[in-house]
Amino acid sequence: MTGPRPTPTIDVHAHLLLPEVEEAVAGHPGHAEARSLDARRNGPAALAVNGPMVGERVPRLTDVAVRLAAMDTQGVDVQLVSPSPSHYHYWADPQLAERVCRLANEGTAAHCAKAPDRLSGLGLVPLQHPGLAVELLDHALEQGLKGVEISSHAPGHELSDPSYEPFWSRAEETGAVLLLHPFGCTLDERLDRWYLSNTVGQPTENAVALSHLIFSGALDRHPDLKVIAAHGGGYLPTHIGRSDHAWWARPDARGCAREPSSYLKRLYFDSLVHDPYVLRELVRAAGADRVLLGSDFPFDMGSDDPLGALRSALLSDHAFHAVRGANAAALLLKD
Template sequence: MTVTDVHAHLLLPTLQAEVRRRDPDGFEAADRLELRRNGASSQAVSGPMVGARIPQLTDVGERLAAMDAQAVDRQWVSASPSHFSPWAGEQLAVWIACEANRQVAEHVAQAPDRLSGLGFVPLQHPSRIVECLDDAVLGRGLAGVEISSFAGDVELSDERLEPFWARAEELDAIIFLHPFGCSLDERLDRFYLANTVGQPVENAVALSHLIFAGVLDRHPELKIVAAHGGGYLPTAIGRSDHAWRVRPDAQGCAHEPSSYLRRIWFDTVVHDHAALRHLIAVVGASQVVLGSDFPFDMGLDDPVGFVRGALLDDGVTELILSGNADALLGHASSPS
């Protein structure tokens, strides 16, 4: 059994420095927004936390040693969402995506038997997304791309994203949904609510846009993998189903919203065994994949142990640790 962690990050310091050099005003404005969203006390903790993990976030040897300690055979490596830069103008955003694709590909190429890569697209510029997806999958040999829950005025239900969904489906590309930042802003600026509440909210909102807008009806072969267990949506999906049944304005999808959860994959970063068991009950054992959020402090230090600790059937455990991700990667590794 090949144990696969689908949620592991890479930091790109040279890219970050070049973005700052190319647009210092935009970069500083983004920093101010993050401070406003997270609050000074959380930022004071996050800085040293990330700093202490720089070796694991940048060095392949350190990454492999940590994987060995976790009994993880393969990681899907995606750049830290801090690199999304949703504020960047078109030219800079396209450069960021292509440069991130290049650096992720170079990183995973150092251990191709153990690492697979996910690239970037400039979500805030829908007209440029397809070319960056092609750059990632066809140009750099990556398994797919990582996207945020929204970017500027672009929600995942935006009609301008239709060519992107169609091309991702055509390529069998993995789309890893990982939010960065929450539009609730200052309401979450203390107690680390920007992460503990904001991330699950953003996952739920983004997936709801996909479902209610009928994106999964039009593109049934999409490979969407949601971080953080899909946030609050699997827990509260009954409310979505009820709205779909009684509200004509909530009937943009062909079937009950809960049925679409069995077409999406969800990682195990839920931090609670009861929550993991509930997730499996709602979405099906075939739709859950091992994730750790490596190597950040809000991740799972022992992701394999966490899954085994849920006391699931052996067959379900094997699917989550290995089989489901292997099946997804098998599709994504052979673009047409």
């Protein structure tokens, strides 16, 4: 793919490990239970692979110089860095949850400050305590971060929960970016073999969470909310026709003002779908201005060559450069 490069190449899906967060939760009631649930959801074979996989990638997850060298190899100019979803700790009580989020926000900001022209960051908020979400979002923004990363749900709270309304309002008011990135799938042991917990679980959780946002009318009430759905939004964008059919056919599916597919053009999606034909369909369904380059750096379920994956979709030059960086630049690099 040739042509002008008016904007930097921007990867909006890249992660960071923060040892200080794990030190803060170690030994607390609930931590062992959460680890046990994670083990049941993933199964022993996945856990045997995950430890060495993450261990080998610790330098890229913690050392800015190593990160920048890897970005250079990939042809990525700028990363939007978010904490590893393993740092959510949605089991934590209010006091510990606030500490976790403040440490994550400050740690991410400090990491990005070592290369401010190439790294921007997202922090965390405690979805399990909706009453703290606005305060911790403000804290993230005060650190110079672009917004926060959230999971697909928290225990007892779907994203359609009315208790999140103040959070959506504050995010919309401030222009904060929200990266929707699931961690763990509630199908639990049904997915505990062959890494189905990730390959099936992650796109399922994306689809469920986005459906809660759409059908609840949250995007009607907050039309300027800036949500980036990781993993291309999971199954929803390519199977949205079933949601549209339900909206027309059933009165109980009329929680939103318009056809569900119309809301795809109010959301953003990363390009990490692992299939050029799916990526083309995502661009068709959401619009070329709503898809952003994403790699899941540096984990093994990501792409080591996000630009190559984008090229393989054979998009038009305009769409290619929009996804490569122009869309993210418009979203993230405004003064």
